[in-house]
Amino acid sequence: MIDLCEGEWLLRPDPGNVGLAEDWHRVRHNPPAWKPVTVPSAWQHTLGLDFHSFGWYRRTVAIPSDWKWQRSWLRFEAVATEARVWVNGCEVGRHIGDYLAFECEITGHVTPGEELDIVVRVDEVMGHITKGFHDMLSAHHGGLWQPVVIVGSGPVHVMPEDVGLYADAHTGGIGVTVGQSGEEIQVNGDAVRVRVGVCNSAGTGVAEGGGEWDRAAETFECEVTVPNEEVVLWRSAAREGEGEGKRAHAMCPYGTGEDTPPGPLPGKEGKGHRLSLLPSGPGLMGVRVAIECRDATSGQWVLSDEVCERVGFRTVETDGRHVLLNGEPIFLRGMLHWGHEPRHIAPAPTPGQVRAEMEQLLAMGFNCICLCMWYAPRYFYEIADELGMLIWQEHPCWHSPMEPEYLDEYRRLFAGFMKRDRNRPSVVIVSATCEHPCFDGELAAWWWARAKSELPGKLHQVQTSSFAWSNPEQTDLYDEHTYDNNDRWVCYLHDLQAVLGEMETPKPFVMGESVLFTSWPDLDRIACEGRAAAWWKPTYLESGLAFENSIRKRYGEAVLDRFKQQADRYHLLGRKFQIERFRSYSNHAGLVTNHLRDVPAGSFGFMDDFDQWRFGPADMRGWLAEVPLILETPGHHRGFASGDRVPVRVRVSNLSGRQITGAGEVEFAGRTYRFDVSRVGPGEIGRSNPVELEMPAVQKVTRHRLTVRHAGLEDGNEWDLWVFPSVDMDRERRRVVRRMTGLPFTAPERKWDDLEKGYSRGFGIEAKSWTSTMPDAATLLPEVEAWECGSPIPDGVQVIVTHRLTLELLAFMEQGGGCVVLLASKGAGGMGARYEWLFGGRPLVVEGGPIAVGASDWVVDLLGMDLTRCHARVMPVEDLGLTDCIEPLLRLVYTHDESCVKMYDFAWMAPVGAQGGMLMATSLDHGSGDRDDGPGRNHAGLTDGRNVAGRYMLRKMVAYCVRDRAINRPVTPVDPDALRRLCVDGDSSSV
Secondary structure, three states, X not given: OEEOOOOOEEEEEOOOOOOOOOOOOOOOOOOOOOEEEOOOOOOHHHHOOXXXXXXXXXXXXXXXXXXXXXXXXXXXXXXEOEEEEEEOOEEEEEEEOOOOOEEEEOHHHOOOOOEEEEEEEEEOOOOOOOOOOHHHHOOOOOEOOOOEEEEEEOOOOOOHHHEEEEEEOOOOEEEEEEOOOOOOOOOOOOOEEEEEEEEOOOOOEEEEEEEEEOOOOOOEEEEEEOOHHHOOEOOOOOOOOOOOOOOOOEEOOOOOOOOOOOOOOOOOOOOOOOOOEEOOOOOOEEEEEEEEEEOOOOOOEEEEEEEEEEEXXXXXXXXXXXXXXXXXXXXXXXXXXXXOOOOOOOOOOOHHHHHHHHHHHHHHOOOEEEEOOOOOOHHHHHHHHHHOOEEEEEOOOOOOOOOHHHHHHHHHHHHHHHHHHHOOOOEEEEEEEEOOOOOOXXXXXXXXXXXXXHOOOOEEEEEEOOHHHOOHHHEOOEEOOOOXXXXXXXXXXXXXXXXXXXXXXXXXXXXXXXXXXXXXXXXXXXXXXXXXXXXXOOOOHHHHHHHHHHXXXXXXXXXHHHHHHHHHHHHHHHHHHHHHHHXXXXXXXXXXXXXXXXXXXXXXXXXXXXXXXXXXXXXXXXXXXXXXXXXXXXXXXXXXXXXOEEEEEEEEEEOOOOOEEEEEEEEEOOEEEEEEEEEEOOOEEXXXXXXXXXXXXXXXXXXXXXXXXXOOOOOOEEEEEXXXXXXXXXXXXXXXXXXXXXXXXXXXXXXXXXXXXXXOOOOOOEOOOOOOEEOOHHHHOOOOEEEEOOOOOOOOOOEEEEOOOEHHHHHHHHOOOOEEEEEOOOOOOOOOOEEOOHHHEEEEEOOOOOOOOOOHHHHHHHHOOHHHOOOOEEEOOOOOOOHHHXXXXXXXXXXXXXXXXXXXXXXXXXEEOOOOEEEEEEOOOOOOOEEOOOOOOOHHHOOOOOOHHHHHHHHHHXXXXXXXXXXXXXXXXXXXXXXXXXXXXXXXXHO
16 A cells, blocks of 8 residues: 655645646646645645635655556545546546545556656535535535545455445354445456455454355355354443453554454455554454455466454344343433534544543543534544444535435435445444435435445434424434523423323434533633634634623623633533433433534533543533432422421432442431432333431521432432522511512513424424413512502612512612612513523623622522523623623623624613612522413423522522612612613503
């Protein structure tokens, strides 16, 4: 083999597409227009990120004088996207389609000891159907972005992709197919035979077979049986409880060396398709497929070509509720990977990078990577085979055209993709497309039948998307891509069970992508290192830097540092909660969380733009364990009152192959509690007896860690619970506070927003158990005396809590120095509070007002929990024109898929008028609100009347208005005219 990645390539851009007319493929001199370029790499490194046209590559290579091969081939591992190839001025081949290898025969141009002039014209073909989602999400890539080599053969040549291997774990047989898909096998000799050798990890041959290939047949098929004692099951890594004596084999990939391949057959010198060995792995065996031709003169069999591969004996099946790997239930703990590579542009992480990232993911508890509509280089899959990382492969097809004239091209490309999928034991799920709104029905039927035939031992989906876009008859797994807030997430999982129960055929449920939360990137580092112009920078970089400067100026560097740290905390807790809740159902077989690394459209990666991991194994093993322990609290709350006794349970999510029995321990606030679970079999969810926790007495909000362990499990789990002191209003404070009555919410105001009717902003299933809530001061502050809107405000009243801001209340603040606490809503006079994806931002908590100095941690911890449990809305302060004239108390700094930072507030305050008046607004969940409990709407058990954190926050706000509002209050009063337009009249007819 001759490696053409060594030595100099030249590249010439052809934006005007004049190269063909000017015969660039014939001109051998190197004018200044030809630039040195590295191969493999995306040509954007050389020509710029905005170059997406035609380009010409040139390379001169000397053929070794000892080159003995009868036939020679120029092999491209992948080209983006359309290639025409010339050698010594003669065209030798064409190909279109990214991610697929192709070869051109150059036998007639190869002379040992002489040079070849190779020219490749590439058209990036923006929007080609193989571009998938990568070029939408990341940078476009074009050119020779994967290796180029020259390989030799005898009379018969077989591409590695033309060899199909299927290891049958039930029989120990390895099925071998050569020359699949009807591609012509060129034979220039007499008789041809195929010999197959199988070796174990020690390089010892354990089986062989083969036979003569009928030259009239397009394919050759045989089966080689491995002795039972040599069959070792390939297993996923990151599994607990592996028994002693489990043997694990691993081998290096088909490589570039010149050594003799191991096994019982003699090697072919100089071929370069090497299979070497490593000391560990999840159970792999080496297979060498040799093509031999009988020499017409000597009558001897001579090696003509060979392909060396690895296989793993394993089964992947479903039983109606679970995915079974080797007959045992397994939960797919997946990481979404879009192929976004800031350093490489093209989706080509280096082998060292791939190994390091996979090892880190396995250490965290992940066991699967979903390659979302792109193909990694071959070594990516080989490393996954070695490490035991499962792969969910989505074919690169996203929102592409489906007119009839394209269907034959789709079939050709899909057939090539399936050849890439078939031999890899790590590839366990294959999907034709992702979120395609109009995937052709005829093409879907063809793909489904072809996948079932060509990809045995794998699970298949035509569409990974939503129920609405998927044909339930063309998938082995039900699937939906749902993103939503924690309050709706619990309801979604409840409603999902009803949907799955209505399906005619029971199948496991997986989520091909879901669960996303956001951190804050290191914008200073991006700017300081001169990366402000980097293509991978956050889309909101400039706006984000301005936001940071405003925080420094207004609050100081310490507040900005705390904001960044708390962003990561909010991010981690959100993922933990949603994944734990998802894993509480036994028919949930897997979830792919979004995403491996930050992308320009969002800082939601487990890695940042500088390859730094935000979280480590200690942060995640508890809830990504093979068998996690999951805490259940009343209403899924994490905040409780001092002195309360709180019944909790522990779920054991046993999607493993073993039984879990016995007692466990809960450690909390210095005490140890025991719990028992009955026998929890494989694929079952166990639930412990109730354990009554005693909340310690506290004088301030206090964090207490709860840890759960079980003797039969390696990994425990832990949660922080917050204990609150009493904040009941005393008689003196109640005397100066009133809650407004009257002006009830109207039917149109209670009506759901369109984005709320279905989960995931309407993309998912219909929301049935979730219900819209409206704030109700009578429920939230029953101890406070009522004041009827429109009646005189009693003397001595300082604070009015209301669900609408009225002109009368504005005058109370502006002229009388009173304080109004507004329970924000989407109703008139409610500050336009609306549903928003809370995972798309991160909280900024301003201490020193109602939130005491040093007390922001509990707010961050409970923001996605108790404080938005049944009422998760934000106030669009920017749209209202209030950003610069209010003091935020709790702000959502939102950037998901945005070009600039957006501000939404959960709580804020502002002085009104010159008499010391103040307006404080909150859209948080402060307890049981005024819910629209229609038929069948139970809010999935979320409301239990014990939202201690929400009640505490509201009473602290009221207390601040009564006692402390002259301290740390904003200096510049808000213009009453800015509020007047947001008010309603006290007359109900104005609502």
